[in-house]
Amino acid sequence: MLIGVAWMLEIAGAVDEITWSYLLPAAVIVIGAGLVADSRGPTHGGLVFLGIVLTLFLLVDVSVSSFSFTTGDTVIGPSTHRPASVEELVDYGIFAGELTVNLSDIVFPVDETEVKVNAFAGSVKIIVPTEVTVELNAGTFAGEIRAFGKRSEGLGPRLDETFTGSDAGRILVIDVSTFAGEIEVTR
Secondary structure, three states, X not given: OHHHHHHHHHHHXXXXXOOHHHHXXXXXXXXXXXXXXXXXXXXXXXXXXXXXXXXXXXXXXHHHHOOOOOOOOOOEOOEEEOOOOHHHOOOEEEEEEEEEEEOOOOOOOOEEEEEEEEEEEEEEEEEOOOOEEEEEEEEEEEEEEXXXXXXXXXXXXEEEEEEOOOEEEEEEEEEEEEEEEEEEEEO
């Protein structure tokens, strides 16, 4: 019903553009509100099941929507990238498989440089030079994160830390995420 109403409003010109990513969470909210409003009535196994399915789709949508597969046509790994300079850096992403991003040859400038790495399912390995300070923002829905002797694992692990290199003025900010898999950052 929500999709039909939104589509009709957009076609009729009543709204300029519907942000379709809002419809899935709105559907979950409507189902939840309906279940709460009629909680004393007969059982609603079908609505509960639909709410669970939509919630799972929502989790996948939120996890995948932040991924950018901009590093070529490789969607399933293995995929290895070894840029030679800061100018060659892009956002790295893969749908499934092994993704290796080797940044050890780059001489990073004084100040911050940001790199984003994403995978839906699989293994991500990032290799950084010894001199840079690394500000790591890593997270996964299910899996393991290892970086410079630190470890976080299970459901929803995060590792948001700064690891000082031999040159504290050269800062590499790494934003890395997976839906399910393994993240490793080494020197």
